[in-house]
Amino acid sequence: MDSVIQLILLVLATVGFPMGYAFVCRWMNTAAIPRPPRLAFFFLFGTLGGWTLAFLLSPSGLAALCTLAMVTAAPLALLISSILLARQAERTRFHRFAMWAGFAYCGLLLLGVIAGVMRD
Secondary structure, eight states: OHHHHHHHHHHIIIIIHHHHHHHHHHHHHHTTOSSOOHHHHHHHHHHHHHHHHHHHHOSSHHHHHHHHHHHHHHHHHHHHHHHHHHHOSOOOHHHHHHHHHHHHHHHHHHHHHHHHHHHO
């Protein structure tokens, strides 16, 4: 059973999320979205894939490195892309989703850190 879950996580991280990103990019192209937020979605799908890999590889040093990237680089990338999207004049549902998902990730991560500190 454990190996089935690991296989599912591996396929999700290496195939599922990249295909999901490609699908969203194609959807934005089909909908003729002006200045589509491809980079913001790249960061979102990359963050999801990073967490999936961290859970897959846990416990290991590589999982620790993935987690370190997900709590340092990912929130910075998502926050900057969300701020840039918030400053854009045109905002489609894609822009709004990417913007709010980036802000939400940063907020949830902050709440998790605060909860972890208060628990100790």
